[in-house]
Amino acid sequence: MTAHVRIAPWADGDLDLLRRKNEPEMTKYLGGPESEEKLLARHERYLNLSGPGVGQMFSVALLPEGEKVGSVGYWEKVWQDEWVYETGWGVLPEYQGRGIAAAAAISLVETLRPVRKHQWLHAFPSVEHLASNAICRKAGFSFVAECEFEYPKGTVKPSNDWRFDLG
Template sequence: MVGGSDRVRIEPWSEGDLDLLRRINAPEMKRHLGGPETEEQVLARHERYVRFGGGGQGCMFRVVALPDGVPVGSVGYWERNWHDQTVYEMGWSILPAYQGRGLATAALLAVVDAARVRRTHRYAHAYPSVDNAASNAVCRKAGFELLGETEFEFPKGRLMRSNDWRLDLTATDRP
């Protein structure tokens, strides 16, 4: 166990999480992210997630709902160059059957704690689509500050209109 709360636990992504990633790749889960990926892209993403934790530039986790211990999504952080500064980008996905229960916010707070412990970068950012009300609410509830709208490339080659949310990882207060 890496981190969590009484609602979720986050665990490093592992070989056994491929089926979870396939479930996350559903059209309803990817509508704000350019649509589902091909099987080849999912397999490549899974391999990146498995290897990622050892690289020191971030980590991907499966989100486990408590008390049942059911894997319900993913959350992670990774390095990104943003406005000439290296920051952590954070992202998450919670399966539809488990949405609306505060699990995404709890998972995001757990991954913030994991990134904060590293003491590598001052800021973490999240870039949900301006149309993704649920993900923008997660950022707000997790204590991120809305800096405004921006053009953001995701997936590669596709610009989307996103909100730029920022959290100071050196701050000690927590929502």
């Protein structure tokens, strides 16, 4: 499944990809499009995540062409009094429905598994975001429970807690 994508650490040249992902269709469950100022700040955060074991963003390229079609990443957080990793992804609309996001999530797991810093990788898609919940299933995450999750900051919404055992 992972043979048709490659993930690569987020780079300066990925700002255009971030802008392409900042459309209403892509941000519907994430609080809507961000201003250019917020987008530039997000790009800087992506570039400056600390790296393996702490957090990292990746671009997702379609193989064999290498065209960048999305992103996937992880970061540390405390969830229910335990340090875990959280993950998120996004694939441009014209490439959705091809298994790319699930393949990217599996590639992320394969990259993260050898680190062995935290046991769990969680994803928290909105209960309404059927595609992201399906990606969790396809990528091998286990459903934990419905929960209240805050994202963006100040917005709490019903979400599903999915987790992957990295141990």
